[in-house]
Amino acid sequence: MINQRVSRTTNFISWLGSMLLLILFSYLAWRGYRLNPTDDVLQRWVLAFLASELLLLILLSEVKRLIRRLLQEVKQSESLKQQLAAQQTQKYQQALSTLNNIAASFNPDWRKQLRQALQVAADYLQLPIAVLSKIEQQDYQILVHSAPAGLLQDDSHVELGNTYCSLALAEGGIFATNQMSAGPYASHPAFKAFALESYIGSVVQVEGKPFGTVGFSSASSRELAFSQLECEFVSLLARWIGSTIERRRYLDAQIEAAGRLQKIASQLPGMVFQFQLAPDGSSCLPYCSEGIRDIYQLTPEQVRLDASPILSLIHPDDAQLVYDSIIASAQQLSLWKLDYRIQRPDGAVIWVTGSSVPERQADGSVLWYGFISDISERKKIERLKDEFVSTVSHELRTPLTAISGAIGLLHGEVFGPLPQQAAQMTQLAQANVKKLQLLINDLLDMDKLIAGKMLFDIQPQPLLPIIEASLHDNQSYAQQYQVSYQLEATSADMWVNVDNMRLQQVMANLLSNAAKFSPPQAVVNIIVQQQDNNALIRVIDSGCGINEQFKPHIFSKFSQADSSDIKSKGGTGLGLAISKQLMSRMQGDIGFKSEQDKGSEFYLLLPLAKTIELPEVDL
Numbered sequence: 001m002i003n004q005r006v007s008r009t010t011n012f013i014s015w016l017g018s019m020l021l022l023i024l025f026s027y028l029a030w031r032g033y034r035l036n037p038t039d040d041v042l043q044r045w046v047l048a049f050l051a052s053e054l055l056l057l058i059l060l061s062e063v064k065r066l067i068r069r070l071l072q073e074v075k076q077s078e079s080l081k082q083q084l085a086a087q088q089t090q091k092y093q094q095a096l097s098t099l100n101n102i103a104a105s106f107n108p109d110w111r112k113q114l115r116q117a118l119q120v121a122a123d124y125l126q127l128p129i130a131v132l133s134k135i136e137q138q139d140y141q142i143l144v145h146s147a148p149a150g151l152l153q154d155d156s157h158v159e160l161g162n163t164y165c166s167l168a169l170a171e172g173g174i175f176a177t178n179q180m181s182a183g184p185y186a187s188h189p190a191f192k193a194f195a196l197e198s199y200i201g202s203v204v205q206v207e208g209k210p211f212g213t214v215g216f217s218s219a220s221s222r223e224l225a226f227s228q229l230e231c232e233f234v235s236l237l238a239r240w241i242g243s244t245i246e247r248r249r250y251l252d253a254q255i256e257a258a259g260r261l262q263k264i265a266s267q268l269p270g271m272v273f274q275f276q277l278a279p280d281g282s283s284c285l286p287y288c289s290e291g292i293r294d295i296y297q298l299t300p301e302q303v304r305l306d307a308s309p310i311l312s313l314i315h316p317d318d319a320q321l322v323y324d325s326i327i328a329s330a331q332q333l334s335l336w337k338l339d340y341r342i343q344r345p346d347g348a349v350i351w352v353t354g355s356s357v358p359e360r361q362a363d364g365s366v367l368w369y370g371f372i373s374d375i376s377e378r379k380k381i382e383r384l385k386d387e388f389v390s391t392v393s394h395e396l397r398t399p400l401t402a403i404s405g406a407i408g409l410l411h412g413e414v415f416g417p418l419p420q421q422a423a424q425m426t427q428l429a430q431a432n433v434k435k436l437q438l439l440i441n442d443l444l445d446m447d448k449l450i451a452g453k454m455l456f457d458i459q460p461q462p463l464l465p466i467i468e469a470s471l472h473d474n475q476s477y478a479q480q481y482q483v484s485y486q487l488e489a490t491s492a493d494m495w496v497n498v499d500n501m502r503l504q505q506v507m508a509n510l511l512s513n514a515a516k517f518s519p520p521q522a523v524v525n526i527i528v529q530q531q532d533n534n535a536l537i538r539v540i541d542s543g544c545g546i547n548e549q550f551k552p553h554i555f556s557k558f559s560q561a562d563s564s565d566i567k568s569k570g571g572t573g574l575g576l577a578i579s580k581q582l583m584s585r586m587q588g589d590i591g592f593k594s595e596q597d598k599g600s601e602f603y604l605l606l607p608l609a610k611t612i613e614l615p616e617v618d619l
Contacts, residue, residue: 110244110248111144111154113244114132114143114144114241114244115144115145115146117237117240117241118130118131118132118144118145118146118214119146121216121233121234121237122146122216124233125200125216125230125233125234127198127200127216127217127218128147128148128218129145129146129147129148129151129152129196129216129217129218130145130146130147130214130215130216131144131145131146131147131152131213131214131215131217132144132145132204132212132213132214132241133163133165133212133213133214133215134211134212135160135165135169135210135211135212135213137160138159138160138161139157139159139160140157140158140159140160140162140163140165141155141156141157141212142154142155142156142157142158143155143212161189162189162190162193163190164188164190164196164199164201164215164217165201165212165213165215166190167185167188167190167201168201168202168203168213168215169203169210169213172203173202173203173235174200174201174202174203174231174234174235174238175199175200175201175202176199176200176201176225176226176230176231176234177198177199177200177226178197178198178221178222178223178224178225178226179197179198179221179222180196180197180198180199180221181197181221182221194217195219196217196218196219197218197219197220197221197222198217198218198220198221198222199215199216199217199218200215200216200217200226200230200231200234201213201214201215201216201217201234202214202215202234202235202237202238203238204238204241204242204245205238205239205242206242206245206246206249207246211242211245213238214234214237214238214241216234262289262290269373269374270291270295270352270371270372270373270374271288271289271290271291271292271294271295271296271371271372271373272287272288272289272291272370272371273285273287273288273289273292273356273368273370273371273372274286274287274288274367274368274369275307275356275367275368275370276361276365276366276367276368277326277330277365277366277368278363278364278365279363279364279365282306283306283307283308283311284303284304284305284306284307285300285303285304285307285310286304286367287300288300288303288304291372292310294374295342295350295352295372295373295374296309296310296313296342296344297344297345297346298310313342313343313344313345314340314341314342314343315340315341315342315343315349316343317341318340318341321338321340322338322340325338329356329358329366329368330358330366333358333359333360333366334358335355335356335357335358336354336355336356336357336358336368336370337353337354337355337356338353338354339351339352339353339354339375340352340354350374350376351374351375351376351378351379352372352373352374352375352376353372353373353375354370354371354372355370355371356368356369356370356371357369357370404430407426407429407430408430410426454585456499456502456585456586457499457500457501458497458498458499458586459497459498460495460496460497460609461495461496461498461500462493462494462495463494463495463496463498463528463535463537463606464489464492464494464528466498466500466503466504466507467487467489467507467526467528467537468487469504470503470504470507470508470511471485471487471511471526473504473508474507474508474511474512474515477511477512477515478511478515478524480515481515481516481518481520482520482521483514483515483518483520483521483522483523483524484522484523484524485511485523485524485526486523486524486525486526487526487528488525488526488527488528489527489528489529490527490528490529490530491528491529491530494528494530494535494608495608495609496535496606496607496608496609497586497587497606497607497609498586498588498606499586502582502585502586503582503586505578505579505582506579506582506583506590506604507537507539507604509575509576509578509579510539510579510602510604511524511526511539512575513541513575513576513602514539514540514541514543514600514602515541517541517543517544517600518541518542518543519542519543522541522542522543523542524539524540524541525538525539525540526538526539526540527540530608531605533607533608534605534606534607534608535605535606535607535608536603536604536605537603537604537606538601538602538603539601539602539603540599540600540601541599541600541601542599543599543600544596544597544599545594545595545596545597545598545599545600546592546594546596546600547596548596551594554576554592555576555577555579555580555590556577576590583604583606586606587606587607588604588605588606588607589604589605590602590603590604590605591603591605
């Protein structure tokens with residue numbers, strides 16, 4: 001199309017030039033003929049016109065040929081540019097494809113993976129020797145290599161100054177040369193030692209610090225210098241190698257940590273677990289130690305995606321208790337701790353104890369971290385101990401009653417007056433018999449509570465008269481310690497559903513403890529008040545308080561603080577444990593607040609009786 005335009009343009013110029021020449025020479029011929037009207041004049045101007053026309057045509061022909069030649073050269077130049085651009089695009093595509101193949105490759109053996117990457121990159125660069133090094137100070141270690149057989153060896157060491165990698169480190173990034181002998185580094189020790197003409201290498205960064213280098217080389221020189229694309233290729237490869245080493249380190253650390261955790265978990269008496277509860281109610285155990293085989297006779301794989309196999313083994317009598325405790329822990333993000341039974345696939349029923357800490361996840365689920373252990377042997381020992389204590393208590397009660405009666409008769413001088421020393425001995429014996437009777441009664445109460453055999457007569461009744469009766473009955477005990485009770489009732493008309501005798505038993509334990517641990521002349525305050533829909537009874541003393549180490553065990557059986565001053569006060573260590581059980585049976589609660597050397601406050605919380613539950617009173 002361009003040639004056609006050039007042809008039309010030259011034709012137009014030729015026609016226009018001919019017309020102009022014709023006009024010009026016609027005018028000149030006319031003037032010459034007027035000055036000299038002969039035929040020779042006209043002939044000369046016609047010949048001149050024809051000569052000029054011929055020269056014009058020759059000139060235009062040369063111009064046309066020159067233009068066509070220039071156009072052909074331009075076309076060839078454009079074609080060459082397109083070819084170069086296509087080659088460059090192909091090289092970019094090849095580079096990207098090579099990098100993609102390298103990045104997509106994976107091998108559990110990190111050496112094999114990096115060696116494969118070096119081989120692929122070396123084929124792309126057409127350089128036979130590829131080395132990934134690790135550098136520490138002046139030590140150059142060949143970590144992984146790809147080279148002709150027998151030329152290099154992994155884990156061999158060389159002085160850093162004798163390698164081309166020292167030049168890449170000095171450049172701070174990438175170093176490339178296509179003919180070392182013709183460059184400024186011809187005298188470098190590395191060239192003298194290895195005689196490698198072509199080299200391109202880049203520094204490998206790991207965790208933001210120089211780790212080593214990746215380099216490619218050949219004993220032959222290259223005709224062309226390394227292109228910008230090839231330099232970028234090697235630089236990107238070095239980045240990928242650095243990130244791969246970082247990932248490998250992270251995975252190795254995780255594997256090592258998992259191995260340590262597995263070893264530790266295998267030595268624990270039970271199983272370590274993660275329990276996850278999703279918002280939709282589904283649950284699973286993402287992690288579970290091998291201890292699950294001993295406790296539940298299941299494998300970790302069976303519960304990794306679904307916890308139903310383990311939940312289905314909970315004893316039917318304990319299932320609802322376990323579910324409620326999990327929901328409460330999830331809602332309050334509080335410690336989950338519970339003893340319960342499971343019925344294993346082989347039919348055996350065992351006791352287990354579990355404890356775990358919940359954590360809210362980003363997706364709304366709750367993840368617990370904890371452990372479960374088999375406590376069947378402990379429960380068996382506790383049952384045997386309780387049975388033994390119960391048997392001993394019952395067996396001791398009858399002879400102890402007889403001894404108490406006999407000593408009482410002697411001390412009451414029923415059989416005649418006793419010498420002073422004998423009277424003192426009988427008084428001491430009678431006091432110790434009463435202590436033994438108190439201990440036996442407490443043991444029997446605890447035994448009945450545990451066995452569920454203690455009878456309760458729970459009915460709506462006014463609270464204040466019960467509290468006043470308790471104070472009256474324990475007044476003499478307080479006088480022994482020179483302590484007085486002071487009652488303050490902010491609400492006198494409160495009715496509660498309780499067993500009168502059992503609530504007085506609880507009050508007796510709190511009042512006696514407050515008297516024992518208060519200094520002489522102290523006042524124990526008893527405050528009765530309403531709190532929402534509950535009746536609150538507070539017993540406040542000004543004694544020594546409770547230390548932090550003993551607080552978690554305050555309601556445990558036979559628990560007494562490890563202090564000679566406290567132990568000298570006496571007691572069985574069962575009073576608060578019994579009180580805790582009694583309050584639970586009456587749908588109430590017991591708790592305390594205390595600071596060391598600042599006294600203690602024990603409180604009882606009882607739900608108020610509803611109006612429809614109150615008995616009718618005749619007015």
